[in-house]
Amino acid sequence: MEALGGFAAASLSPPPPHYSTILQTPPWKSLPQRIGQPRLWSPLLCISKNVSYGLRPKLRKYTARLQKELNCSEKFKHHVSVHFVRLVVGVMLVMSVSVGVSRTPSWALTEENLLFLEAWRTIDRAYVDKTFNGQNMAIKKMLATLDDPFTRFLEPDKFKSLRSGTQGALTGVGLSIGYPTGFDGSPAGLLVISATPGGPASRAGILSGDVILTIDGTSTETMGIYDAAERLQGPEGSSVELTIRSGPEVKRLSLMRERVSLNPVKSRLCKMPGLGKDSPKIGYIKLASFNQNASGEHSLLLPVWA
Structure with missing residues (x-):
């Protein structure tokens, strides 16, 4: 009897007489020639039937199943590596121990948190625009739950435009713009609320009620007010091209930006x-x-x- 990693291994019993015949059978024989013959001997089955007596009870069910199949001769014992037996026993022991180990508890996240994180990871990984700001998206989503049209989030560039409009003066063409109501069948675009007296727009003949169709060739049909205000403003002395609909007439104007004092x-x-x-x-x-x-x-x- 030989000790294997602290466990006892009993001697192996002699093999059945037909094993020598099977081992000498060429493996390339056709299937009809091998029908009815016993299955070939495999070294994987040559583990002692007494291996499990030193193991913990959970492993006994594995070795009990092996006892029905293990009946090999002494001459095959040396063909089975001692290291292989130790490996098999070690794997079985690790498997039995790992079954009872509980998983590490996960973070205390709600389903909404997990959904948001998964959406953010997907956007961050696959979205084309790498300048996408997840913080702005989250803030806008939270403000949208208020269902208040007068509560909105302004990004830094839009907030800067708002501040410049409340300081009493800016560099632009002197136009106050808004969205058309659409009730009177007015065309899509941005509505001129008023033109600052003496400003570039007023001198060009732009009146209250006119509609701005394009700014520098870009359609205003889906353009926001803050985006339009940013396009109308610019360095002093620079020019901007506008397409204006005044009643049935459509005209194209080139205005020079200048410092405009706002008198509300x-x-x-x-x-x-x-x-x-x-x-x-x-x-x-x-x-x-x-x-x-x-x-x-x-x-x-x-x-x-x-």
Whole structure:
């Protein structure tokens, strides 16, 4: 009896007499010639039937199955490597131990978190535009859940454009733009809300209600207001090409950008109709937007009307 890695291995019993005949049978014999003959001997079956007595109980079920098939002679014992037997026993032991080991607990993530992470990894791996910003996407998605049209996220470049419009002056063509309502059948594009008096757009004859069709050859049909404002602004002295629809007429204009002072306050002093020359007057003040000039211009009107 020989010790194998701390486990006892019993001697092997003699082989059946037909094994020598089978081993001498050429493997290239046709299938009909080998029908009815016992299966060929395999070294994988030459493991002692007493190997399992030193193992833990979980391994006994494996060796009990081998006991029915192991019946090899002493002359085949030396053909079975001791290292091979140790390897088989070691693998069986590792398998039995690994079954009872629990898996490491995963992170405490909700299904929504996992879905977002999977979507982000997919976009980061496969999206063509490498400038895609996942933070902006997440912020916009959270703000969209508020369902408030007056709450929106401004990216840094758009926020810069907004700040420049509230400082009272900017370098551009002097146009205030918005989206057409579409109720009157107006064409798709950007609507001119007003043109700054004395500015490049006003001098070119652009009026309130005109529609901007293109900016430097780019259609405004699906263009956002902030994108259009960025295209209209630029270095002082540079030019911008506009296609304007004014009523039925379509005209193309080239405007030179310059420093424009924004005055959001418009006013008018009117007389009450039907009361003669001494009728009281009514003052109208229109505040188009809020910027640094709004409060100052408003204050200048009140003393004049008093």
